Amino acid sequence: MTPTSDRLVFDNVSKFYGEVLGINQVDLSIPPGITSLVGPNGSGKTTIMNLMTGLLQPSQGEVRMLDIRPDNPEKMFRHVGYCTQFDSFPRGVNGHQFLYNYLRVHGHPHSAATEMTERSIARVGLTDAARRRVAAYSKGMRQRIKLAQAIAHEPSVLILDEPLNGLDPMARAEMIDLFRELASTGQHVIISSHILHEVDLISDQVILLNEGYVVAEGDIEGVRTEMSGRPLQILVRCDKPGLLASKVFEHETTVEARMHEDGGGLLISTKDADTFLIAFNRMVLDNEVRVESVTPADADVYAVYQYLITQEGAS
Amino acid sequence: MKSLWWRQIQGILRLEVRKSVFSARALPLYLLAAIPAAVTFIVVAVSMIYGEAPPEFSGPSGATMLFAVLFQLGILRSTLYFATVWIFMNLFRGEVLDRSLHYYFLSPIRRDVLVAGKFASAWVGVSLVFSVVAVVCYGAIHMYFGSAGLGTVVGQLAAYLAIIWMACLGYGAIFMVAGLFMRNPVIPAILVFFWESVNTFLPGLLKKFSVIFYLQSLFPIDISEGPVEIIAEPVPLWIGIPGFIVFSGLTLLVAGYQIRRMEVHYAED
Numbered sequence: 001m002t003p004t005s006d007r008l009v010f011d012n013v014s015k016f017y018g019e020v021l022g023i024n025q026v027d028l029s030i031p032p033g034i035t036s037l038v039g040p041n042g043s044g045k046t047t048i049m050n051l052m053t054g055l056l057q058p059s060q061g062e063v064r065m066l067d068i069r070p071d072n073p074e075k076m077f078r079h080v081g082y083c084t085q086f087d088s089f090p091r092g093v094n095g096h097q098f099l100y101n102y103l104r105v106h107g108h109p110h111s112a113a114t115e116m117t118e119r120s121i122a123r124v125g126l127t128d129a130a131r132r133r134v135a136a137y138s139k140g141m142r143q144r145i146k147l148a149q150a151i152a153h154e155p156s157v158l159i160l161d162e163p164l165n166g167l168d169p170m171a172r173a174e175m176i177d178l179f180r181e182l183a184s185t186g187q188h189v190i191i192s193s194h195i196l197h198e199v200d201l202i203s204d205q206v207i208l209l210n211e212g213y214v215v216a217e218g219d220i221e222g223v224r225t226e227m228s229g230r231p232l233q234i235l236v237r238c239d240k241p242g243l244l245a246s247k248v249f250e251h252e253t254t255v256e257a258r259m260h261e262d263g264g265g266l267l268i269s270t271k272d273a274d275t276f277l278i279a280f281n282r283m284v285l286d287n288e289v290r291v292e293s294v295t296p297a298d299a300d301v302y303a304v305y306q307y308l309i310t311q312e313g314a315s
Numbered sequence: 316m317k318s319l320w321w322r323q324i325q326g327i328l329r330l331e332v333r334k335s336v337f338s339a340r341a342l343p344l345y346l347l348a349a350i351p352a353a354v355t356f357i358v359v360a361v362s363m364i365y366g367e368a369p370p371e372f373s374g375p376s377g378a379t380m381l382f383a384v385l386f387q388l389g390i391l392r393s394t395l396y397f398a399t400v401w402i403f404m405n406l407f408r409g410e411v412l413d414r415s416l417h418y419y420f421l422s423p424i425r426r427d428v429l430v431a432g433k434f435a436s437a438w439v440g441v442s443l444v445f446s447v448v449a450v451v452c453y454g455a456i457h458m459y460f461g462s463a464g465l466g467t468v469v470g471q472l473a474a475y476l477a478i479i480w481m482a483c484l485g486y487g488a489i490f491m492v493a494g495l496f497m498r499n500p501v502i503p504a505i506l507v508f509f510w511e512s513v514n515t516f517l518p519g520l521l522k523k524f525s526v527i528f529y530l531q532s533l534f535p536i537d538i539s540e541g542p543v544e545i546i547a548e549p550v551p552l553w554i555g556i557p558g559f560i561v562f563s564g565l566t567l568l569v570a571g572y573q574i575r576r577m578e579v580h581y582a583e584d
Contacts (some may be wrong), residue, residue: 055420055421071575073420073425077424078423081421086414088417089415091415104326105327105422106323
């Protein structure tokens with residue numbers, strides 16, 4: 001039962017809750033790797049995840065997960081694991097029972113379910129607490145046991161709704177390593193998160209959402225480059241920032257050049273980064289400027305989020 | 316595929332029987348089941364205190380009549396009815412309120428198989444509890460007031476147990492579907508209770524639209540419902556039981572259809 005496609009596809013999908021918009025006319029084709037859904041509360045992140053897993057049905061359009069429709073759970077959930085945002089568990093179960101019973105409902109026999117349960121619990125570092133009741137777990141432990149449930153059957157698509165919530169820094173680092181490890185084996189890891197710098201660190205691609213619409217998608221640098229209305233900021237560390245600033249101002253694509261506070265660098269805004277950087281190399285060579293580093297200053301997800309969502313919302 | 320479904324239903328049974336019979340949710344079930352047992356205990360205790368049984372209850376035929384009345388009024392038409400209301404209506408509704416339905420919905424299981432598994436577990440749980448109650452009450456009454464031969468005892472007990480299992484099947488299917496469609500389960504529970512209670516006085520045609528009517532053909536003895544009872548020709552056993560099973564099966568199909576369309580809303584994102 002090997003899937004025929006490696007894509008997660010949304011084809012003109014809309015979801016309305018009565019008259020309230022969840023998401024509108026969303027088209028996506030998500031390749032394997034780590035994909036982050038980023039957006040403010042109410043932007044449609046959880047709606048997209050619930051549509052992916054069949055917990056919601058689209059009002060319009062079609063969702064296909066690895067070419068499987070979500071209304072075919074017996075096939076789809078062999079390949080998909082979902083760590084939900086909500087802390088709700090069957091009453092009275094301990095961590096081991098929570099996973100073991102879930103795997104028995106999958107149809108796994110006792111020995112396989114036991115072995116998979118223990119392996120998954122060990123993977124999220126909960127072996128010592130496995131026989132304690134889930135109701136007595138801390139928020140971080142509950143987050144981990146949900147994650148263990150999502151990965152227990154070794155899915156090729158892992159969907160994680162705010163998976164880092166409630167985790168301490170050490171556990172976050174461990175989880176991020178786990179996500180990277182899963183993605184490196186060709187799996188899909190879909191993450192929604194408010195913690196933008198962590199999203200930026202781990203994502204292969206991002207989907208930016210606002211008020212039910214996809215406002216941008218792709219790898220973050222590509223998204224930033226396509227924002228032609230927004231000058232790209234470049235931070236240059238060098239030994240002659242004053243001289244370089246005067247030369248930079250002569251170039252037609254330069255919008256702004258500001259000296260860095262410590263006098264050892266220059267923050268340049270340009271409306272065409274590619275053209276500018278070719279000319280910049282010439283300026284450096286001609287004026288014998290010793291350059292320490294050249295880095296994009298606003299090509300991270302935080303900056304893109306600020307430009308596309310915060311300011312859009314404000315305007 | 317069949318063996319996978321069977322393993323999945325077994326997995327559901329493991330969880331759901333515990334939930335229906337061995338959890339806090341089962342407390343109302345046990346309280347209801349304790350009522351006929353308590354009534355039996357009081358009747359026997361009072362008879363023992365007074366030293367002899369009332370003449371109408373003495374002897375095997377009196378004991379049989381006493382149990383028949385207790386079964387009709389104290390089990391079938393009241394406690395068993397409300398136990399099925401509680402357990403079956405909460406099969407899915409309880410999960411929605413606990414926000415734990417996604418536990419099943421995120422498993423690779425057909426939703427109609429889920430319906431079958433949850434229904435079977437509740438059916439087994441409620442039927443077993445009330446079967447034990449019926450055997451205890453029957454045994455206590457016949458031990459004190461007098462017992463017929465072994466063959467009669469076994470035949471009557473088997474009939475009463477069959478009624479319990481069939482009643483759970485019929486009422487269970489109705490209330491599971493009601494729990495899926497209705498936000499407030501009290502209204503259908505009261506309406507069905509009223510309909511089943513007045514069944515005795517309904518014209519023959521209307522009687523047929525009730526669970527209790529089809530169970531009558533299983534009763535080992537006739538008890539009069541009073542001078543205003545409208546007599547209707549009972550349904551033959553060979554039609555009644557298969558018809559009952561088909562009705563329950565159709566009701567489960569409706570539940571399966573509804574559960575396939577069901578959505579889980581977690582929170583505003």
